[in-house]
Amino acid sequence: MGSISMKGVVSRFKTLMVIGLVCGIAVAVIQYERPILALMLGSIIGIAPFMVRIVYMNRIASSIDRGIPHLLLHLLESTKNGLNIIVALQSIPDIKSDYLRDAVNRLLMNIVSGSGIDAAFDRFESDLVTPLAKSISHVIRILIINGGNIPLILERTYNHVYTMYVLEEERKAKLESYKHIVYISYIIYIAIAVMLSTNLFNSVSDMANTYTDVNISDSLFRLNVTNIDEIRDIMLHMGIIEAIIGGLGIGKICYGSMLDGLRHSVVMLVICLLGFYIGGVI
Structure with a gap:
């Protein structure tokens, strides 16, 4: 960083945050036909500069305390x-x-x-x-x-x-394992949710269409396409909520501040977005 003062650093990041917010709104408007995707992309792009600022300031703080x-x-x-x-x-x-x-x-x-x-x-x-x-x-x-x-x-x-x-360094090292546990459990959830959305639910929907002429009451096969889409949306929303809560939880447990976990929330949202996008849910 050379000899740049703290005021200069904050001023630069304020400019980046404004640019990120504008880009996030622009992406949300462009993707208005797909509201969930627009919301996720807009949020990720919009808060990315703020997240980078937090990471950079934490790095400076850690460097100072180490020195x-x-x-x-x-x-x-x-x-x-x-x-x-x-x-x-x-x-x-x-x-x-x-x-x-x-x-x-x-x-x-x-x-x-x-x-x-x-x-x-x-x-x-x-x-x-x-x-x-x-x-x-x-x-x-x-x-x-x-x-x-x-x-x-x-x-x-x-x-x-x-x-x-x-x-403090010993405490951080011991709590580091909790971050890995949260990430592993979240990735497992996304993998299961995507597999259910792309395989099981499609099979159930096909079976329901096959037996439409059969009088089956209170059966799993009465699920129609609308029900399947709603279940997929619910699982996607659960993934989004878990990403936000999980990331903030990592920040609170491992770093002592929820804002420090914002970058982990963004990473989990990206994992959720990629997983459901590859699975064809969004």
């Missing part, structure tokens, strides 16, 4: 060697986050240009998108302004942050 422990460790080692924090920030090694490195460089430029510590750190915190990074920024600001036993404070802060980071 915070390395930044604290560098500051701790530098202050133990007699350097002050600002000098230590000027010689940051590999902190596993290009975005955090760029944010630190902008912080130093603002300090050198005479913006003042508070103003520079206000801009620095606006570039950071995670609560952890903002909290660490506040700690560093206080240490620069007020001083104190800086190595001791940084050591305890680093130990706490590193422990929490390891625990």
Whole structure:
């Protein structure tokens, strides 16, 4: 991303979201004769930029949180060697986050240009998108302004942050299996629904047409084509609902936020669309 600030990133994605919304409405209008297909295609295209924005922001947030422990460790080692924090920030090694490195460089430029510590750190915190990074920024600001036993404070802060980071990574790894379970169960449902729609229901419909002249009451063979189409639509609607709920559930369970599961809902909707389209249901 280079040296683009967070405001620039948000501005670009706002433009993409407007374009995606317009394209989604256009697709829905073009496919108006097939309302279900139009709704699915329009929704997928319309929310795709928003989904990409969430994925990109999550990637930035993950990169920043991954780099915070390395930044604290560098500051701790530098202050133990007699350097002050600002000098230590000027010689940051590999902190596993290009975005955090760029944010630190902008912080130093603002300090050198005479913006003042508070103003520079206000801009620095606006570039950071995670609560952890903002909290660490506040700690560093206080240490620069007020001083104190800086190595001791940084050591305890680093130990706490590193422990929490390891625990969070372990939690994500354990919950990753739930995502796979949801995907596998959904794919199995789509496969069964498509097979029923293309094979069993057609056979039942053919048998019903064969026995139209026979007086059979309360029998499965009384199903007609209209009933079969309604059942197919019901199964398609169930697939759509399951895709939305399943994706949001993945976001809540694995990432702590339903919005983070929006991309999984879109992926499941695409699976549903392809499955039923190949099966000739839509």
